[in-house]
Amino acid sequence: MFEIGGGDALVTTRERALALAEAAARFPELCPPSADEMMAAIQGELGHEEALEGFQKYHGGFTQAIPARTILHIVSGNTPHAALQTMLRGLLLGSRNFVKFPSNGLGALEEFSSFLPAELAALLECSREIRPGWKEQAEAWVVFGDDRTVAMLRAECPAGRIFEGHGHRVSFAVVFDDPEFQSCAGAARDVSLFDQAGCMSPHGIYVAGDALGYASRLAVEMEACHVAVPARPLSMGDRVRIAEARDALAFEAANSPGTRIWQSSGLPGWTVVYEEDTKFRVSPLDRFVFVKPLPADISSVLGEIRHVVGGIGIFPASLEHAEKTVGLGASRICPIGKMQETPFTWHADSRQNLAALVRWVDFEPDV
Amino acid sequence: MSDLSNSYAEFESEVSRWMAAGAGDFEEMAMRVFEFQRSACVEYGRFCAEKPAPSDWREIPAVPVDIFRRMALRSFPAERTIRTFRTSGTTGEGFGEHHFCSLSLYEQAAKFGWANAGLPADGNVVSLIASAADCPHSSLSQMASWLAPGGRSFFGEWEQLAERLESADDVVLFGTALAFLDFFESLGARGLFLPSGSLAVETGGYKGTRREMPKEDLYRLFETKLGLAAESVWNEYGMTELTSQFYSRGFGAHCGPPWCRALVVDPVSGREVGEGETGVLQIFDAANLGSVSAIRTRDLGIRRGAGFELIGRDPAALPRGCSRSAEEMLS
Numbered sequence: 001m002f003e004i005g006g007g008d009a010l011v012t013t014r015e016r017a018l019a020l021a022e023a024a025a026r027f028p029e030l031c032p033p034s035a036d037e038m039m040a041a042i043q044g045e046l047g048h049e050e051a052l053e054g055f056q057k058y059h060g061g062f063t064q065a066i067p068a069r070t071i072l073h074i075v076s077g078n079t080p081h082a083a084l085q086t087m088l089r090g091l092l093l094g095s096r097n098f099v100k101f102p103s104n105g106l107g108a109l110e111e112f113s114s115f116l117p118a119e120l121a122a123l124l125e126c127s128r129e130i131r132p133g134w135k136e137q138a139e140a141w142v143v144f145g146d147d148r149t150v151a152m153l154r155a156e157c158p159a160g161r162i163f164e165g166h167g168h169r170v171s172f173a174v175v176f177d178d179p180e181f182q183s184c185a186g187a188a189r190d191v192s193l194f195d196q197a198g199c200m201s202p203h204g205i206y207v208a209g210d211a212l213g214y215a216s217r218l219a220v221e222m223e224a225c226h227v228a229v230p231a232r233p234l235s236m237g238d239r240v241r242i243a244e245a246r247d248a249l250a251f252e253a254a255n256s257p258g259t260r261i262w263q264s265s266g267l268p269g270w271t272v273v274y275e276e277d278t279k280f281r282v283s284p285l286d287r288f289v290f291v292k293p294l295p296a297d298i299s300s301v302l303g304e305i306r307h308v309v310g311g312i313g314i315f316p317a318s319l320e321h322a323e324k325t326v327g328l329g330a331s332r333i334c335p336i337g338k339m340q341e342t343p344f345t346w347h348a349d350s351r352q353n354l355a356a357l358v359r360w361v362d363f364e365p366d367v
Numbered sequence: 368m369s370d371l372s373n374s375y376a377e378f379e380s381e382v383s384r385w386m387a388a389g390a391g392d393f394e395e396m397a398m399r400v401f402e403f404q405r406s407a408c409v410e411y412g413r414f415c416a417e418k419p420a421p422s423d424w425r426e427i428p429a430v431p432v433d434i435f436r437r438m439a440l441r442s443f444p445a446e447r448t449i450r451t452f453r454t455s456g457t458t459g460e461g462f463g464e465h466h467f468c469s470l471s472l473y474e475q476a477a478k479f480g481w482a483n484a485g486l487p488a489d490g491n492v493v494s495l496i497a498s499a500a501d502c503p504h505s506s507l508s509q510m511a512s513w514l515a516p517g518g519r520s521f522f523g524e525w526e527q528l529a530e531r532l533e534s535a536d537d538v539v540l541f542g543t544a545l546a547f548l549d550f551f552e553s554l555g556a557r558g559l560f561l562p563s564g565s566l567a568v569e570t571g572g573y574k575g576t577r578r579e580m581p582k583e584d585l586y587r588l589f590e591t592k593l594g595l596a597a598e599s600v601w602n603e604y605g606m607t608e609l610t611s612q613f614y615s616r617g618f619g620a621h622c623g624p625p626w627c628r629a630l631v632v633d634p635v636s637g638r639e640v641g642e643g644e645t646g647v648l649q650i651f652d653a654a655n656l657g658s659v660s661a662i663r664t665r666d667l668g669i670r671r672g673a674g675f676e677l678i679g680r681d682p683a684a685l686p687r688g689c690s691r692s693a694e695e696m697l698s
Contacts, residue, residue, distance in 0.1 A: 236634070236667060237681020240647045243634035244665060247431040254413040255438070267635050 011119055013042055013052050013092065020088050023115035027108070030084045033344035038092055041345045045355040052094060055363055062365070065358040067093035068162055072138035074130070074153065076145045077102035079198040080109045082166070085344060086142050087112060089354055091120055098134040099126040140164065140357050164356050166349055169199035169310030170282060173336050174294060175207040176314065176321045181217040183315035186337020187289075188221035190313055192270070193340040195232045196285040199310040200332070200339045203283040204290040206298060212260070215274035215291035219262035222270040222287065231268035231287050238286065239267050245284040249273055280305050299328055313339040375443040375468065375657070378403055382626075382656055383475055390625035390653070397424035397628075400653050400660050407442035411659050425630060425639065429649045429661040435463035435608045440658045443468040452506035454607045465506065465607050467657055476611040476654040477510045480624040484614035486568065486601065487539060493531065495542025495550060497522040506607045507571065511541055522546060525553035532593075537564035540593075543571035544585060551592045560594035567595055568614075570603035582618070604677055608662055610654040613674070620671035626653040631670040632663075645669050645678065 011019070017035040024032030033041075043049050046065045048056040055062035071090040075083035083099070083106055090097040101110055105128065113124040125131070135141075140162035143153045150165035157163045173190065175183055190202050207214045234242070246263060253259040258276030263269065270287035278295040280302050295301050302309070309329035314321050317335035325333055331350040332342070342348070385396055401421065405412040411430065418428040434440065441448070447468040454463035467473065482488040492515035501520075502508040511520070521528035522542075528550060532538065538561060542550070547569055567589055582602075589595040597617040604621050605612035613621040613629065623629055630639050631646040640646040648664045655662070668675035 235681060236645050236647075240634045240665060240667065240681070243647075244431045244433055244663065247663060248433045248437065250417070251410070251414045251430060251434050252437065254417050255410050 011094075013049065013094070014039060016092055016094060016120060017042075019117050019120055020091055023112065023120075024084060024088060026115055027080075027084060030081050030109075031341045031343075032084065033088065037344045038088065041354055042092070044345060045352045046358065052358075058362065060364075062363040064361050064363075065355075066361055067095045067358045068138075068140035070096045070098065070138050071140045071142060071357060072130075072134050073097060073099045074141070074143045074145065074149075075099065075101060075106065076149075077104060077106065077197075078144070079194045080106050081194070081198060081340070081342065082144050082348075083109055084112070085342070085348075086144070086353075087124065088344070089357065090142075091116075091123055093354065093357055094123070095140075095357065096123050097125065098131070098138060099124065100130045100134070101126060101128050103128050142166075142357075162357060164351070164353070166199075168308055169349070170305050170308050171200050171202050171311040171313070171330070171339065172280070172309075173202045173205040173313035173315075173339070174298065174321075174325055175205060175209075175214065175336070176294070176316065176324070177208060178214070178315050179209060181214055183336040184214065184217045184221045185224075186315075186335070187218055187313070188225045189337055190339040191289045192222065192225040192229065192231070192287050195287055196283060196289075198340065200342060201285075202289060202313060202339060204280060204292060206278070206292055206294040208294040211291055211293040212274050215260065215272050216262065218289070218291060219270075219272040222262075222272055222289075223264065226264060226270050226287070231270065234268045234286065241284055242267055242271070242286055242288060245288065246271055279303065298325070302328065311339055311342075313337070374403075375407065375447075379469060379472060379656055382653060383472060386472075386475060386479065386624075386626045386654065393625065393628065393653075394424055396626075396653055397427065397651055397660070400656060401427045403656075404442045404659055408440055408659060410438060410440060411442075424628070424651055427651060427661045429637075429651075429663040430659045431663045432463070432606070432608050432665060435465060435658075436461050439464065439466060441466050441468075442657050442659070450509075451504065452509070452607050453504040463608060465658060469657070470509070472654045472656055473506075473509070473610050474513050476624065476626070476652075477513050480612050480614070480627075481514060483624045484601065484622070485616070486566065486614070490539040490566075491535065491537060492539045492541055493528070493535075494520045495522055495528070495540060495546040496520060507543075507605075510605075510612075514541060523549075525550045529554060529557075529559060532559050532561060535562070535565075537562045539565070540567040542567075542569060544569045544580070545571065547589070548580065548585070551588050554592055558592050558594070565593070565595065566599050566601065567593065568601040568603050570605065586617070602677070606664070608655075608658075609650060609652050610656075611652045615674075615677070620674035620676050621668075622674040623650075623652075627651065629668070629675050631668050631675050640670055642670050642672070648675060648677075 017038040021035040039049055051065040052067060055064045073086045087097060087099055110126060113121045141157050142164045143150050144166045147167040150167040154163050154165055173187055187205055249261055253261055260274045263271040272289055274291045278292050278301045281290045283289060306329045311332040312325045312328060312330045313334055313336040314325060315336040322333045331347050405415045415428045421427045448466045450467045450470060452465045494511040494515040496511040497508050498520040499508040499512040586597045586600055589600050602615045603612050611624055611627040613623040615621040628651045630649045632639050632649050634647045645667055648666045648668045650662045652660050665680055667678035667681055
């Protein structure tokens with residue numbers, strides 16, 4: 001299945017990292033990693049910066065990481081962020097990469113290979129369709145999409161191949177101590193970036209203390225975000241979905257003093273809903289966020305969501321507060337305001353995403 | 368409570384007579400129905416209290432259909448409930464419930480609405496819909512039991528249905544699009560050619576099955592499998608949360624009975640869109656007396672005169688990306 005050498009790259013891992021960092025820097029909105037961050041991921045996940053170059057010492061012997069020779073990446077249209085990171089991983093490993101973009105495209109990222117040196121560009125083939133032969137040739141499949149798509153492709157993936165599926169995730173934030181509402185601007189940014197399409201986009205914010213006041217202030221910040229970076233255009237169907245959610249909550253608010261709504265005057269725009277009821281609510285997305293009082297036991301209000309938690313933004317982002325959320329199912333706890341800035345070293349979906357794409361060959365010398 | 372019960376019964380009789388008489392002066396009756404419901408249905412009354420008072424029926428505050436999933440809307444005492452219909456729940460978002468203290472307006476709306484659409488009131492209706500006995504919570508099954516009285520449901524019994532149709536005179540077939548599709552598939556390469564006066568009424572779509580077919584393709588199958596031209600095929604548009612139905616013939620626009628109106632509105636402003644423009648369907652169904660008559664649906668439509676061209680839900684408008692499945696899990 002694998003061949004030593006893992007593709008036709010002619011450069012070392014560090015040289016690839018330098019070239020990739022330079023190309024990725026053209027996409028500052030996607031928080032591109034530096035070469036050092038990429039090498040830190042290699043060091044962290046593979047144990048040695050040169051683990052791909054040759055045998056490295058390992059428990060009295062040696063070991064070498066052999067990357068999948070070819071990787072098929074199927075990326076979704078949610079955010080280009082995950083697409084960039086998975087392409088970078090495959091190229092950093094020196095694998096040959098087939099990238100299937102969403103049928104409606106992924107903007108400038110589709111031209112990523114044009115920013116690469118020829119040796120790396122030769123390792124990247126991109127298309128909005130899965131080209132003939134890609135599925136058969138790929139030794140590893142990395143799939144981003146809804147759960148049904150991931151399950152369908154997992155069933156299609158031949159036995160013996162690596163399959164890394166990244167399905168649905170839901171994120172939220174927790175404000176432990178913020179009487180001055182300092183975290184509101186960051187929270188608004190987390191909700192607004194990518195119009196909540198990403199797995200790190202918070203659906204709700206649990207607030208200790210004055211949650212109603214927090215919601216009111218958050219509404220001001222959401223409007224500021226909308227003015228700075230207007231929300232994506234919405235189709236008529238999208239408008240129906242958001243308007244229905246607003247109308248239904250207005251109906252509930254009329255019948256419950258524990259519900260209040262702030263919203264932009266039109267759509268596309270934003271919506272902030274304060275609810276005394278602490279049960280987690282999934283947002284209809286497109287800058288629509290719930291603010292709720294922080295219950296004594298968050299896990300008790302998450303329901304089935306606890307199985308699909310992606311990330312948790314917290315404020316203040318101290319170790320003490322992180323420890324209060326560590327058991328809630330997330331693979332990432334980060335400061336509110338930084339939720340969309342996923343580092344290259346993040347264990348996305350609680351996995352080692354570089355290590356998942358290599359196999360190991362151990363050598364036990366007798367001399 | 369008994370006052371409310373009595374007032375409902377009295378008003379129901381009045382509305383029934385008005386419907387039977389052709390539903391003249393819709394404006395006047397619609398406003399009376401609104402006044403009754405905002406007083407009788409506490410939750411709706413609170414909602415309306417925060418809205419501007421309507422100056423005509425078009426401005427009557429409409430309830431988003433999703434509310435039927437979240438709370439019980441009754442314009443009669445809860446203890447008088449005799450029947451509750453449930454939505455299919457096949458969109459993965461849980462069940463909506465529509466409570467009734469009397470089915471008389473529903474039966475009247477189903478029968479009169481059918482006839483109003485030009486369908487034969489005393490036709491030989493053959494149902495492809497599960498029986499009301501098997502599906503007591505299905506409003507569609509209840510409706511089929513009225514329209515095909517004494518008949519039996521051939522739901523899932525496609526071979527028996529084929530035998531019945533081979534020997535039948537003019538018939539009216541009534542079923543969901545999915546049931547028709549199943550039936551057509553069961554026929555294989557075989558085609559049945561129904562007598563020239565026969566008709567078909569399809570409804571209900573392909574809820575939750577991921578098995579969809581453009582209307583043009585479905586109607587082509589009606590022609591090849593049953594010998595029915597598009598002009599002999601009707602579509603019924605209804606929902607559990609409503610009492611009345613809209614019908615279209617062939618590829619024409621949907622129209623409702625005189626006691627029912629559809630508006631195609633902008634989902635945000637609520638204002639009616641222009642002729643030929645797309646918006647969301649908002650229905651005022653006077654026969655929905657026991658709950659709330661003004662309903663904002665999730666379905667898109669194009670305004671066509673007094674009716675609409677049904678587009679349905681926009682699949683592209685489902686929450687994208689990472690959240691959809693989680694939403695289903697929460698339901």
